[in-house]
Amino acid sequence: MQKFKVTFLPDNKSVLAEKDKTILSAAISAGVYINSVCGGDGVCGRCKVILKKGQVNEQPNGIISEVERKNNIYLACLTNIHSDLEVEIPENSRLNFDRLTPMELGGRLGNLYSEAEDIQPVGPKLEEGLFKHSPFATKLYLELPAPTLNDSISDLERIYRALRGYEDFPVIQTGLFNIRQLGELLRDSEWKVTLTLGKRNDTVEIVLVESGDTTNKNFGLCFDIGTTTISGQLVDLNSKKILGTKATYNQQATFGNDVITRIVYAGQSDGLEKLHEAVCSTMNQMILELIQENNVDLNDVNCIVCSGNTTMIHLLLSVDPAHIRKEPYVPTANFLPVLRAAEAGININPRGLLSCVPGISSYVGGDITAGVLSSGIYQKDELCMLIDIGTNGEIVLGNKDFLVACAASAGPAFEGSGVTSGMRASSGAIQNIDIDKTDFSVKYSTIGNKKPRGICGSGYIDLLSSMLESGIIDKGGKIKAVGKRIRQTDTGREFVVCFKEEADSLSDIVINEADIENLKRSKAAIYSASAILVKHMGLSFTDIYKIFIAGGFGTYLDIDKAVRIGLLPDLARSKFVFIGNSALAGASQILLSNQAMAMADTLASKITYFELSVDPGYMDEYSQALFFPHTDLTKFPSVRF
Amino acid sequence: METQLVLEKWAGVISALTIGANKEDGGSRANIVRIGGQGSLPLLFKEGSIPNRPVIAFEIWDTPPQDWPDDLTSAYGKVLNDPFAWADKCVNELKAQLLCVRMQGAHPDFGNKDPGEAANFISALLTRVKVPLIIIGSGDDSKDNLILPACSEAAKNERCLIGCAVQDNYKTLVASVLADGHHIIAESPIDINIAKQLNILISDMGLSLERIVINPTIGALGYGLEYAYSIMERARLAALSGDKTLASPFICFVGQETWRTKEAKAGYEQGVIWEIITATSLIQSGADLLVMRHPAAVEKVAGYIDSLFNK
Numbered sequence: 034m035q036k037f038k039v040t041f042l043p044d045n046k047s048v049l050a051e052k053d054k055t056i057l058s059a060a061i062s063a064g065v066y067i068n069s070v071c072g073g074d075g076v077c078g079r080c081k082v083i084l085k086k087g088q089v090n091e092q093p094n095g096i097i098s099e100v101e102r103k104n105n106i107y108l109a110c111l112t113n114i115h116s117d118l119e120v121e122i123p124e125n126s127r128l129n130f131d132r133l134t135p136m137e138l139g140g141r142l143g144n145l146y147s148e149a150e151d152i153q154p155v156g157p158k159l160e161e162g163l164f165k166h167s168p169f170a171t172k173l174y175l176e177l178p179a180p181t182l183n184d185s186i187s188d189l190e191r192i193y194r195a196l197r198g199y200e201d202f203p204v205i206q207t208g209l210f211n212i213r214q215l216g217e218l219l220r221d222s223e224w225k226v227t228l229t230l231g232k233r234n235d236t237v238e239i240v241l242v243e244s245g246d247t248t249n250k251n252f253g254l255c256f257d258i259g260t261t262t263i264s265g266q267l268v269d270l271n272s273k274k275i276l277g278t279k280a281t282y283n284q285q286a287t288f289g290n291d292v293i294t295r296i297v298y299a300g301q302s303d304g305l306e307k308l309h310e311a312v313c314s315t316m317n318q319m320i321l322e323l324i325q326e327n328n329v330d331l332n333d334v335n336c337i338v339c340s341g342n343t344t345m346i347h348l349l350l351s352v353d354p355a356h357i358r359k360e361p362y363v364p365t366a367n368f369l370p371v372l373r374a375a376e377a378g379i380n381i382n383p384r385g386l387l388s389c390v391p392g393i394s395s396y397v398g399g400d401i402t403a404g405v406l407s408s409g410i411y412q413k414d415e416l417c418m419l420i421d422i423g424t425n426g427e428i429v430l431g432n433k434d435f436l437v438a439c440a441a442s443a444g445p446a447f448e449g450s451g452v453t454s455g456m457r458a459s460s461g462a463i464q465n466i467d468i469d470k471t472d473f474s475v476k477y478s479t480i481g482n483k484k485p486r487g488i489c490g491s492g493y494i495d496l497l498s499s500m501l502e503s504g505i506i507d508k509g510g511k512i513k514a515v516g517k518r519i520r521q522t523d524t525g526r527e528f529v530v531c532f533k534e535e536a537d538s539l540s541d542i543v544i545n546e547a548d549i550e551n552l553k554r555s556k557a558a559i560y561s562a563s564a565i566l567v568k569h570m571g572l573s574f575t576d577i578y579k580i581f582i583a584g585g586f587g588t589y590l591d592i593d594k595a596v597r598i599g600l601l602p603d604l605a606r607s608k609f610v611f612i613g614n615s616a617l618a619g620a621s622q623i624l625l626s627n628q629a630m631a632m633a634d635t636l637a638s639k640i641t642y643f644e645l646s647v648d649p650g651y652m653d654e655y656s657q658a659l660f661f662p663h664t665d666l667t668k669f670p671s672v673r674f
Numbered sequence: 675m676e677t678q679l680v681l682e683k684w685a686g687v688i689s690a691l692t693i694g695a696n697k698e699d700g701g702s703r704a705n706i707v708r709i710g711g712q713g714s715l716p717l718l719f720k721e722g723s724i725p726n727r728p729v730i731a732f733e734i735w736d737t738p739p740q741d742w743p744d745d746l747t748s749a750y751g752k753v754l755n756d757p758f759a760w761a762d763k764c765v766n767e768l769k770a771q772l773l774c775v776r777m778q779g780a781h782p783d784f785g786n787k788d789p790g791e792a793a794n795f796i797s798a799l800l801t802r803v804k805v806p807l808i809i810i811g812s813g814d815d816s817k818d819n820l821i822l823p824a825c826s827e828a829a830k831n832e833r834c835l836i837g838c839a840v841q842d843n844y845k846t847l848v849a850s851v852l853a854d855g856h857h858i859i860a861e862s863p864i865d866i867n868i869a870k871q872l873n874i875l876i877s878d879m880g881l882s883l884e885r886i887v888i889n890p891t892i893g894a895l896g897y898g899l900e901y902a903y904s905i906m907e908r909a910r911l912a913a914l915s916g917d918k919t920l921a922s923p924f925i926c927f928v929g930q931e932t933w934r935t936k937e938a939k940a941g942y943e944q945g946v947i948w949e950i951i952t953a954t955s956l957i958q959s960g961a962d963l964l965v966m967r968h969p970a971a972v973e974k975v976a977g978y979i980d981s982l983f984n985k
Binding site for chain 1: 841842845865867870871872874875878917919
């Protein structure tokens, strides 16, 4: 087979690719990232590249416009290589690996609504009993009496005896690795050693024996593995101090933007390995940066807690998620035993432990368990609701007496996918929009105050609300006004939010009627799922005391506007609390407290999963919500356009 | 022992609407037609007032119909070639109280009449007959957006019922109807939510809910009649329970749906029976206006309405 050299700019990476392979597949083999929301099916139009040199054969598609054609823009997934090529990947088609700015992180992660105080503070080591209020991995410094002829128990027994002096707990294993080096190590260290103790499902493992007192070096990690974004924190397990927080994109996005596409991909040859590899390498890279920036040795990172939806956890552990997608939607495991992180391919201390927050069902995962934990709704006397707005919207209703959860397939529109100018909540995303009612001029602000590259979820909420307010669209979501920012295209009318001259984008940043339709469906799915859940329990929205909103929105979410478009129920705005990434907050609590870990187990078994598709009223409720704010205006008394 | 009726009490009432303007109202119609105003489910006279009967409108076209089966065309004969003679026949001979004129001739595939021609036709028709008019577009959205405003203006102050506004195309028509003092037909595809949404969108433009007639889209017997029936029933239940955004009378295009069925086209006067059954069923689910085609079917259904209301 004839092979051609394909060079990708600006990375300047080259790869040999067979004739007729697509540019996208060449990019993947070259390790160059090109956006591909649809996984190469030729429908999302995100993988636009500029052909600088060479011959290609383009499969027909309706995505590339006349103007783009003139500018040599091609879809990487539908363009076959016919000669040596030079291809430039424009900014819009790249995965922006810039780390979120501190300001963005502050918004995303800093204002976590967390009731950590409600969980007993993690005390230093042993005063309160070893594991009641203590981190996932604990270090214990021991000065052992040296053996004598009168005290001649074995080295290992000697350690156990000393441990029992603190508290009698079942040591399940010590590991051959530790035992092999024990004789030498105890004597070399003059019987002064530090044990790393890890909790493994109600028993204790001696993870590591080190010479001398290293108790001051005990670190752990917590991660939230989202379908789109992976967030992680490095925590000093002694002081509970968060040393660093990072968020980046899940490299699995190359293989499709939602869990279903990824499950399908996992079923292909090597698919599962590639997805597993993608999430591991994303996390390992983040871990590396976290420890380097904080001068922590990888060997002192003794444990990691991961929350994530059920599919993400399956993929992290390289467990086939196929059955999640097939009726009756059963995952391989919801409760996973504590594993060694290395087994999953996560690089921390080679003997370090990995715990996954237990999930509830195939579509309500450990991220929700962690969210329930960190929002504290399981302790409340009053009725509360947790709404996690993501590709898979999850809703939990309850209080200290009961908890019921459901999942609604909301689609990725609020995560900036499947919409023309959508992007994730990262640098350059328009997140705040105001439209002038008379001339429709647009005022906006972007994340990081960069030139706009697209619109993120909170931007779309603002945009829809402002377009309704200014009469640009009607309540059905059709563009009805006229003006210089409104134009007719082949695919319907669109509104220009930002002309390309003022944007960091190849084309104008727009919203069209199909986008509005997508967003309308997303908001209808979330609202109607909430409404059905409340109705199913024989309650009404007005019975709810507080609604916690979690999700991957940027620094900003305007609750009032989210109500005005009908995404959230029309209740007093003071009842809503935006808690950002509640899953990461929960994971961090679990990392620091075994009590929290036990509570997560309790919660995951306690939360009742309610399957929306079996409720005959869901479709009707959903259809009614396909209107701004809602077909039944009496449900939104405070909203007037 | 006397039987006690269990009666429902309703909070809402269907809006009442007058089609046609006589001299006192600034128009030139000899008669006017009132529909709606019910405070109860259809025919439950004891539960609330039912001030108006269902009304039948004869459907005529501005151009000779091409796809009408013989059973139907033979009932009219040569007048089908002359819309005015056709209208005369309906009014004088068949005693129509109301005509529904479909501007089929404006459709790009059936004559492509321009707005001026359409307006002239409506003016002439209003001079020729003195009954109130329902004016229906050609079914081609972009063409209707040109001719319906012209027709509306030509019929200014005659308080016609003009349609059909749909969710994706309602603004032009609403604006004309608002300007020229008519009422509007809001069409939704057998969907109670869209019916409601369209009513809201129309009233958002300033045309009051009391000037809207819902075309719920119906199917003839064997072609989805039961879907239409239950959608109408649900809408009516919601309206009577107090939902003002659904409290509009219904118009049902019975003739149009009947005469496209293969049973009607098969001949043997099956079409007449089909039209009668479709119409009488819909009357029971709350139809206020029935647009019909075959004179024999109209006669039967009119008799049926008489028998229901002359208790």
